Amino acid sequence: MTATQDMSNVVQCFTSIMNKLPSQVILAIDTSTTETTDAILLEHLRACHLIVDMAPSGVYFSIVVFGTTPFVVTDFKNDKVQIKQELGVDITKLKTFAVGTEPVISNVLTFCRNSIIKPKLSPQQGSPIVVLFSSALPPVTDTAILNTVASLRDQHISLMAVSNNPAIDIQSLSGALGNTKTLSRAEIPDIPRILFTEYNEEREFAVGVCLDPTAVAQTLNDAVLVNFLLMPLKSDLPANYRIEVQNSRFYQPWTQVLSQPMKHHQKVVIPCTLAKSFDATLNPPPRIFFNILDPSGRVVTSGYFSIPTALFAGEFYEPFSVVVDGVVGSGKSSLNNGLLNVFTCGNVSYPFFTSKSTDSHGTEFFHFYPICVYVNKYAIFKTALAIDIIKKLKLVLIDKKGITATDNRVGYLDIFEGRYRPNDIKRYSEQDARYSAQVCIYVATARSFLDASVLGIIQSKLRELVSIKAQPILxxxxxxxxxxxxxxxxxxxxxxxxxxxxxxxxxxSNYIDENPERDIDRDYNNLALLLRAKSVAKNGNSSVEDDANDYFANL
Structure with missing residues (x-):
């Protein structure tokens, strides 16, 4: 039994428990606080989201909701899709319960105990876990709670309790829950990002790959550091197992022979350094393939992992601004959403309004979006990588009203010279380097090239860019x-x-329809587009680029 008061500590504690591969996890969330209910619920949901995201496959999750605010419980139970959109937390695959309206902890724990449907099935599998998030946990001993905790122990159900009430002494709470162990504080940047997990009792060992938890943004030329995690599942394993990362035409191949035997159910961490190939001319691949071989050379496990594109944000720490333009309905805002998500992890975010109708505008005025601001807003947890991006990323997306056959007044030279301002359509006579673009990405649907009238607009705008000595990106x-x-x-x-x-x-291929599922191919395609834009910006109008550098240097 474990108690903690630090929300980030939950994840560290849960990670250690998940090494035992529990058969079922119940996340019990208290919504009884009358003040800042939404904020507390959001914090709990985000912690739950990360817990689910980090768990190995095969673990069954449920969510139990309880509290004194009936409408919160009802909304949470019935409107999962809306909650997913508003909070950025996907709970649509989790079964949700509402337990009355009284925050009686003993009743909630009893309900959780009776909701266990996947008991421990084998010695290799851990006990079910109940994770209790509550602001109503009492600091004094309660006989009903102690009896319920004892019944959980009798049925081999583990309990993790998380108090959201800073006024409650954590040591007293630990005693009230049957002398549970109190955890030390852990910071959220120390949480590793899982890139690959596989747990299959038919295999010799479980495998995981995670990004180094201290990783910050880097460039494409920097080596990528990951950790392989191995845990024998059936018995001790001898020395001379081998991990091989295949040649990807971008990263050099990597091999590590495990010179020491591996103990049964003991995790082994193997650091891996992926160095860029000397002759690499392409962008990094979305998938990196690996094999694990036994001492005889037989492949016992193979798979792939993906480096999150956010890791390469260091490529964009020098300032430059990109204007995204195109005919109304061509997908400008959808593309902006994709470019933003290059620098985020977890669920896909959709901050930019999209218009599917060619008769309406998703954007009416000029908008200047520093991407670091949106990373700060949409990052679920402020990891070391996210904090680094928020502090140092200097990429700005410029969004404008889409082009129509009758509304084509805005000239690219004025945009490149910084003659427009945020939330305005007026052209100013004064130039301002803060609002100047160094490159233009022109967006067009594939079908628009089969429409003669739209094709004429596309050709006209692309020629306009060439006329001001700006390389257009299509x-x-x-x-x-x-x-x-x-x-x-x-x-x-x-x-x-x-x-x-x-x-x-x-x-x-844009992210559309508010789908939260991340697509690594889309992310790397958007990364490639930004890298191309960066290359064009560096070879563009040097005076504009120098003005922008001077501006950001003086911020």
Whole structure:
């Protein structure tokens, strides 16, 4: 039994318990506090979200909600989709209960005990766990609670209690819950980000890959540090097992022979350094493949992991601004959402309003979005990586009203010279380097190249960019309904225009429909687009770039 008062401590405690691979986890959330209920609920949900995200596959989760505010319980139970959208926490796959309206801890624990549907099945599997988040935990001994805690122990159910009430002494709380152990404080940046997990009792060992918890943003030239985690599941294993990371044409191959035997159910941590290949000319791959071989050379486990694109935010610590333009309904705001999510981890965020209608505007005025501000807002936990990005990222996205056949008044030269201001459409005579763009990404749907009138607008705007000596970048948003013949025809039309360099033509698949699931291919495609924009910006108008550097240096 464990008690803690620090929300970040929950994750550290839970991580250690998860090493025992529990058969079931029940997350019990108290909504009884009348003040700042939403904030407390959000904090609890985010901790629960990270717990679920870090858990190995095969662990069954449930959520129990209790409290004195019936509408909160009802909303939480019935409106999971809305909660997912508003809080950024996906709980749609978790079963949710509402336990009355009285925060009686003994009743809640009894309900949790009776809700265990997956008892411990084997010696290799850990006991079920109840994680109790509450502001109503009493600091004094309560016979009913002690009896319930004892009944949990009798049924081999572990309990973790988390007090949200700073006025309650954690030592007293520990005694009230049957002399549970009190944890020391742990900071959230020390939590590792899990990149790969596999637990299968039929295999010789469980495997995990995680990013170094102290990692901060880096460039593509820097080596990537990850840790392999191995734990034998059936018996002790002899020395000379081998881990191999395959050549990816970007990272050099890596091999590590485990010179020491591995004890049964004892975790072994193997640091891995992925160094960039000397002849690498491509961007990093979205997947890195590995094999684990036994002493005879037989492959016993294989898989892949993905480095989060946020790790490469160091590529964008020098200031530059990107204007995203295109015909109304072409997917500008959707593309902006994708570019933002290059620098976040966890669920996909959708801060930019999207308009699916070509008759309405998702953006009415000029908006200047420092990406670091949105990372600060949407990062669920402030890890060392997130904090580094928030402090140092200097990429700004400039969003403007979409182009129509009758509304095409804004000139690119004015945008590059900084003659527009936030939340305004007026053109100013004064230049301001804070609001100048160094590169333009022009967004167009694939089908727009089959429409002569829209194609004319696209060609006109791309030629305008060339006329001011700005290399245009063309982001073509793909459509799954196109036939193979249509796709080839569209590509031929784009190349035949002769306006955009082939290197500056990118085919994109945007995040849409508020889907929270992260797609690593989309992330790396968006990263490649930003890297291309950075390259174009460095080779663009040097005077504008120097002005921007001077501005950010004096902030």
């Amino acid at each position: 982001a073509v948003t793909t459509c799954d309904t196109l036939t193979a013949a249509e796709v080839e025809r569209i590509k031929a039309i784009i190349l035949s225009m002769g306006i955009v360099s082939e290197h500056n033509i990118m085919y994109m």
